[in-house]
Amino acid sequence: MKREERQQLFDTAKQWVLEAGENIRTAIDEPLRIDTKSNANDLVTHMDQQTEKFFTEKIRREFPDHSILSEEGYGDNLDSDKGVIWIIDPIDGTMNFVHQKRNFAISIGIYQDGVGEIGLIYNVMDDVLYAARRGEGAYRNEKKLPQLKQELPLEEAILILNNFWTCPNHKIEETKMQSLVRKVRGTRSYGSAALELAYVAEGIADCYLTMKLAPWDIAGGMVLVNEVGGLTTKADGSPINILEQNTLLSCNGDIQEELVGEYIELK
Numbered sequence: 001m002k003r004e005e006r007q008q009l010f011d012t013a014k015q016w017v018l019e020a021g022e023n024i025r026t027a028i029d030e031p032l033r034i035d036t037k038s039n040a041n042d043l044v045t046h047m048d049q050q051t052e053k054f055f056t057e058k059i060r061r062e063f064p065d066h067s068i069l070s071e072e073g074y075g076d077n078l079d080s081d082k083g084v085i086w087i088i089d090p091i092d093g094t095m096n097f098v099h100q101k102r103n104f105a106i107s108i109g110i111y112q113d114g115v116g117e118i119g120l121i122y123n124v125m126d127d128v129l130y131a132a133r134r135g136e137g138a139y140r141n142e143k144k145l146p147q148l149k150q151e152l153p154l155e156e157a158i159l160i161l162n163n164f165w166t167c168p169n170h171k172i173e174e175t176k177m178q179s180l181v182r183k184v185r186g187t188r189s190y191g192s193a194a195l196e197l198a199y200v201a202e203g204i205a206d207c208y209l210t211m212k213l214a215p216w217d218i219a220g221g222m223v224l225v226n227e228v229g230g231l232t233t234k235a236d237g238s239p240i241n242i243l244e245q246n247t248l249l250s251c252n253g254d255i256q257e258e259l260v261g262e263y264i265e266l267k
C-alpha cells in the first residue's frame with residue numbers, strides 16, 4: 001500500500017473509531033440488552049452489534065472493494081487474505097463493558113494481502129487511542145511510543161496472562177506456566193486482548209501470552225507491537241495466520257526465545 005493511500009485510510013478509520021467511541025460513551029448508562037453466545041460467560045450486547053454495524057455500513061459505502069472480518073456477524077466470509085481487509089472487534093472486553101463499564105476497546109486492523117498496514121485500539125472510556133501505521137511508528141494519543149527494550153531478564157518482566165492457563169487445561173502444560181508465574185516480576189490480566197497488546201506496545205507490560213484468540217482480537221495490536229520492534233507469533237513461535245483462531249505470544253525477541261524454549265509446552 002502506498003504511503004498516501006495508507007494515510008488517507010488511517011485518517012478515515014481514526015475518525016470513525018473516535019465517533020463510534022463517542023456513541024458508546026453517550027449510551028454507557030442506558031440499559032443493555034445482553035445475550036450469551038457459546039456459553040453463559042460469552043456475552044454480547046446490542047452495543048457490540050450496533051457498533052459493528054456502524055463500521056460495516058460506512059466501509060461498504062466508502063470502500064466497496066474492501067473486505068470485512070468481524071466478530072458479530074456483519075462482516076464477510078473470507079477464505080483468502082488478498083486485497084484490503086478491515087479486521088474489526090467493535091467491543092473487545094465485552095465482559096468488562098457489561099460488568100465495569102470501562103476497560104474495553106474498539107479494535108481495528110487494516111491488512112493488505114496479509115500485511116498489517118494500520119492498527120487502531122481505542123480505550124473508549126479513558127479516551128486513549130493507540131494507533132500505528134506500518135513503517136511509521138506507534139502512538140498513544142499524540143505521543144510516539146519508544147522501541148521495546150530488547151534485553152530484559154524475565155525476573156524484571158511483567159507478564160500478561162489469564163489465570164486460566166495456570167489451571168489444568170487442554171492447551172498448555174500448566175506446571176510450566178506456574179514456574180513462569182513464579183519467575184517473572186508480576187502478572188496482570190486486563191480482560192481485553194486488544195488493550196493487552198497495546199500495553200505491550202506501550203511497554204507498560206513486557207509480554208502477553210494466551211492460548212485462544214480470534215483474528216479481531218489480534219489484528220490491530222499486532223501492527224502496534226510490530227512498530228515498536230516487538231514480535232507477535234503463535235505460542236510456539238510460529239507465524240500467525242490472521243484469518244484463523246490462534247494462540248498468541250507477543251513481546252520482545254529476547255523474552256520470546258526464552259519463553260518458547262523453556263516455559264511454553266503445548267499439549
Ligand code: 2AM
Nearest residue numbers: 091092093094095191192193212213214
Ligand atoms: P471479546 O470481549 O471481544 O469477546 C478476554 O480475556 C479476552 O478474550 C477478550 O479480548 C475477549 O474478547 C476474548 N475472548 C473472549 N471469548 C473468546 C473466545 N471464545 N475466543 C477467543 N477470544 C475470546
Ligand code: CA
Nearest residue numbers: 042043071094
Ligand atoms: Ca465476544
Ligand code: CA
Nearest residue numbers: 089092093217
Ligand atoms: Ca475480542
Ligand code: CA
Nearest residue numbers: 071089091092
Ligand atoms: Ca468483541
